[in-house]
Amino acid sequence: MSGLTPEQQDVVDAPMVPLCVIACAGSGKTKTAVHRVVRMRHNLGEARGRVALLSFSNVAVDTFREAYDDLASSLPSGAGRSRVDIDTLDGFITTNVIRPHGHRTMKSPRAAFLVTGDEAFLEGFKFPTSSFPQSIKALNLAFLNGKEVFFYMFNDQVVIVDSSVARNLIAKLGRTGAYTHDLGRYWAYRTLKEQPKLLAALSRRYPHIVIDEAQDIGSVHQAILELLIGAGSCVTLIGDPNQGIYEFAGADGKFLIEYHQRAGVLQHSLKRNFRSAPSIVDLANCLCGRDDVAERSAPATPHGAFFTGYKGDQYPQLISSFQGAMSAAGADIKRSAVLCRAKKLAGTLRGDEAPAGQGLVRLFAAAAVLRDRRKDFLKAFQRVAVAVVALLDNAPHGLVSQITQPSNKPDDRELRKVIWAFTRDPATGLPSASLVADAQWHAHLLARIKVLLVNLDTKFGLKRVANLGNKLSKKALPSTPLTSAADLADGGATALRIDTVHKAKGESLDAVLYVTTKEHAQALLGGVATELGRIGYVAATRTRNLLWVAVPHNSLKELRPQLLERGFKEVGLSATPTPAAKSTHDVLLPLPLKATKPQASA
Template sequence: MTAETLSLEERLLSGLDEEQREVATTLHGPLCVLAGAGTGKTRAITHRIAYGVHSGVYQPQRLLAVTFTARAAAEMRSRLRDLGAGGVQTRTFHAAALRQLQYFWPQAVGGQLPGLLEHKAQAIAEAARRLRVTLDRAAIRDLASELEWAKVSMITPSTYLEAAKGRGEPGGLQPTAVARLFQAYEDVKLDRNLIDFEDVLLITVGILQEDPKVAAEVREQYRHFVVDEYQDVSPLQQRLLELWLGGREELCVVGDASQTIYSFTGATSAHLLEFGQRFPDAKIVKLVRDYRSTPQVVDLANRLLAARRSGGPAADRLWAEPLQLTAQQPAGPEPEFTECSDDEAEAAAVARRIGQLVAAGTEPKDIAVLFRTNGQSEAFEQALASAGIGYQLRGGERFFNRREVRDAVAQLRTAARSQPAGVPLGQAVRDVLSSLGYADEAPSGSGATRERWESLSALVALADELSAARGEDFGMPEFVLELHERASAQHAPSVQGVTLASLHAAKGLEWDAVFLVGLSEGLVPISFADTPVTVDEERRLFYVGITRARQFLHLSWSLSRTPGGRAHRRPSRFLDGLRPGSVRTTAGIEGGSGSRRRREYRGPAVCRVCGSVLETGAERKVGRCADCPPSYDEATFESLRGWRLEQARAADVPAFVIFTDATLTAIAEAKPASLAELANVAGVGKAKLERYGEAVLELLRGE
């Protein structure tokens, strides 16, 4: 081994802690890495792979690293490339199986591989029509999930009835009807010569089991295996992994049973928990040093898991002893707890607090609002838009599908053919994208122009990041190739704007500031979590949410759904023992320090005309029922609407972002004569008062 090689190996190990170094230098399996949230598991296993490659123990093409999402696989591939181990095969289970199936199908089965059914909805709808069953979209979606669960659990239509006991009625159908639909779905695929993603795994398993020559060739190709997020492996994926291994023990698995949150898809932490039983000689390494979060966040996460009580033998068997994380970051602010009167007030409070963080220097892209169900996002979208804060909805339009991104990649591809020598990559990318609207300074406002700029800015930032990581030889052609790889894996760069995402979608991500919202019973835990096992999974999901935060954590809930509604909600049981006190209050947020102001709950708002309880946010804003007559001058209201339209066009934003109709109505009826009076109108916050207050008062004086 040359001195240069030794130096490189030492550099690979020098930045690792004691436990990470043990992982990186244990080059032969079986090895099980129990890695808590934020403990650097990806760093440990990528350095292990790179160390093995550079020391000659691993041949890059003969090691298969498997993870669960295309994005995670792309991230691992990128890190390995930076470490000089770019030839390692890094794929999802499905991608690895599909590649093998495409290669071996002609010799193992013969003919052409059937087409791949990317979405089940149409096939399920056709199966339902054959059975003369009527299904709506929601039912089709539920049934698609049920069939996926059945197939990854290696359940067939004939064994479904027995296996599905206690699973309820997906799509509103009884188990017998689901079993019949399952068979009809399989028949539809057969008639159309199609296979779905689960079939890719099933058929690959079948070929490896039945064809010794194919199995031998696969095992000759891959000598070493690494499986990330091992707690999420399904029985079908585990069976495929066993066939790849063929009795060998060159396996490294990495996981955390406390982050098992996909049981409804067939994932089970049993394979991780029983690894030592299957491999008695396995080395077990625990990573517990949390490099992501402050001690305050880590303490809250540890206490949440420690508060779990026995749910009976069945639940206790599936609950692993949590890893006790030890924070490595400096101390930060204490987590904030906010109780609000209703969902609208909660969204407004969160938007105000985010505005304070942004004003204090936190980038919007480093902030996330996480909720239990996607349906909760609308209130926070509107509150952020009203506050003039940009956001991105995770699970919305994919980054590389955006028109401006497609145009940018096309322009960069053209530029790659004639990039002048000596121009840094970052500057070259800026020069190309300037023709599409990129500038160093962000445009004002939060409309389509700002969204386009944020997409282009993300590409510029990525060019700077990759150029710094890979050196001067990384030019425009390499950057374009990287973009194509990321597009195929949907590995999007960070975009400016607060992230709105479900707790499930947040897995694997992290932000400086995290807002966990809607933390009331019925949402966290979700109402249909009605057994100790499912409640435990909800606790783990909440734990995942907490551990996404690096520095700042804000937890909130509301007492009623609508303004003025009955305050029948109560905080999530998971907050018991975590939040300071349990006084029933509503909370506002004031000042830059983040201190909370508590005020007595005064009961439901009533109409100033008839005295009835106001049911909607719009009614509460104007202070009267929708059926009661307005008291504003029509000309004044129309003048306000005309002014709002001019402001919206100038800022390139929807009109409601300036003021909603309900707020305009309230202004017209209140006829405020000063900024102080205008500030008392519902819907006029501090930011809008500063931005539009004088103009509104001048218009009212003119009227």
Template structure:
């Protein structure tokens, strides 16, 4: 490495990246370059001889994020670092050590709790629909990641779920565990629990793991659950060489067991911890940051984001007559942005609930605007993409009749790709966009790429769930949008009952909803609109308290009302 990894960092990032030893806590606000800081810190450790790459584990929460970490480290000339999710790291250790400890292979991992729960329900005479089974699966996940026994779970959730009393809910979970054990199977959460239990009970396993990994970095530490934190403690043993990175203002998974106190209390747990704050934002316009800062003013652990760029127009607050007018009005605004030359991929519409996407999709489709809903079927699992991969793999065994890119284009054309997209949205446009995304990957491939190498690269991307960017407008829930960014964001449904959601009744639950709004706001780079509707059907609605908290100093009202056609009445 010819240039120091610290050279390309700002002062705050450099302070974090140059602190290589001891407990380190990096409080990294949205858009402050935390992934850059993490990877350059590891590269600096390797460059100076403080770290051996094979002794470093970087833990994050998604397969995609782990793949990005590996890719960035590779770009810095660093190979051999274990960049994994908690589950991937635990599963690898479980598969390696289980035969040594138990004398046989590790149990199989089930791919669906719902299917097994249905069988368990039948076994105790319960007839439950799929929605209820999914709710039960969520309860099992929460119980396990918070490390509660069935008795402790019943005490913590005495009301059960709406369609199932706590007694029967416990019976069903007990039967689920019995059937699973009988079949020698583990679920996703069992992997963490079993790995932690094995390290805790087997000194030779603990010693081997701690010998292998000496330096730990944990991203998104605000989303760590009790079982993940316990596993990290066991990996560390009595050592203190851990760096955690997070932002308490982006804790939005408390319902799934995440506990931001591990981040907020890190400096109390380690009295010699070095705490570094990253507050220089490289993503958002100053006007967008002003709204975000105002919303989180005074909240525990809140960072004050700043940028050197000049502020653009203040974000807009738009009131519509009802939900239909809101969907129509936002679709009109998206159409206007596209007509000004803004790329569809740079526009997102965000919302609290999945159900809010349907009227938006209809309104956009009516205007011939293609949109992709995040959280739907994974790109690499789409039938059109799987068909394209199979056809390209088949073509790779024959001699090329033309250039690499032209061969890929010809194969995709044989499957239905045309030069121009279908004029309207819908399934045909979705299929076209998927095939076009594969073609763009080929067009962006390095010079000299062979068809065989290209198909191998696609297979590797599919395994890592590294999805290409589609040339469409994005629709996403606030949870699905976390970690992403767009130039132009429309955050809809800023109503009481939606954001915050109606079942957020405690102070902590409302605070989590506020953090969700903050996540949505900080996805925007250049422009932001916040909208709400005065009615849903015959029911009147109120604007969100979060709009009241933001106030009028950082936003501009686009109009007191808007008609059903979506145009503001000034």
């Protein structure tokens, strides 16, 4: 195995026992995990047991698969190189537990199927709250001191739901065969707990399981893994506790941190950062109290950690100034991002607006905007699928899942193609968002939906509802296009990505602008003891070369001393390095971002 550091090689060569690997940001966890799995598969020889390599995002899984395919060629032809399964942890649970076996525990006559939460039949599945009934898609589960706790999030606060109410509602939904993402984990745990033969068989099939980003293991995931460990599976955890940003789901990194204390578990560490410039690594160490080492040398281009103030009505100027800094630093716009803690703020920065219309028309309108302005064809397709199924008479409960989820059944695949084609084509399918909404766009939508529904009836025997006009009313549509011509024109160009920190987790970016509130900035400066602080740490450690932290202008005076103490430089100002800024490689950007009001034209 070439190209590995000594500490990475130690992990790869470790005995075939459970490992606890604590790794810093940018330490090559993916590379190490794949090499470890190849070595494990080699050591297992002809043994029929499989190795599972699991993570938490499809992007990570794709990276793992590509890397494993490259490395597996080194395995002897008889070493069972194909006996490695790479998936997300939820995908692993779904494939091996929920789909084939979950229906028995759910007491459903049909195979279990995933729902998006927007299906029409879910209107009958709500639980009461102090304000208004909540959809079951909002219901979450955690294990607290070994007990099931049901809750939902309201204004970023955890609200507990009566357990008997929650269980009755979940059981009612389960009898239909349906489950949401969160409830899928609940049913997987129940299934393994109540079907011990299945648990034993799964443990024999997967004697070795390696989990990357293990700080993201929530309390329900942990409960499932504890069952597998108890049944004999050897589980290895690799991750960074300082990046545990799903605390509401019980994923606070504690499972990873304490794992090495168990009998038979060996501990390793990865402390060399291959991603970030030395000044960024110094900042990360200052925030989390580690002493990781930068493997890279400082780039010749401008780089480092900077801060600036902003006013709420001047987001475009802020982003424009950051893009200027990116250009000076040689950052690739495709590998850079503006990151926020909250979805709402990210949406504001992107210029997202609430979709026009009401009911199903609102879904179609949102899909058109997603496709034409955001170029997000997948989300547009999912919304179209939900809306089209709602226009069918007595549609099977799992039809949306059949359309949106991959399937080997010819009829499901053909139906998926029809809905996908309708979504993609603005000429004959979902009308263009550039059309006037209440006149042109709605008229085209109504006509084309009628054609689509006739096609679904002819090909698949799916009947349309009788009151089509009532369900597709143009009420609340504006007398303007759903999105402006300028937005559509910009959509064809490469735009700077604006997203939440959670969405960028695990990525390596050339440049990052982290837009904060006062609370977010204070949490970042406070270190990684809180989840909000860890979210700031994740934002800071995504970048390779350039980090900007934007704080509200009215908080700048108060926060400036703390920012300077941590090693940040103020944008456009010369600064004497502070003791916390150990690196001498920072290069200040000569870009005075003082957010000023545009001058009135003469």
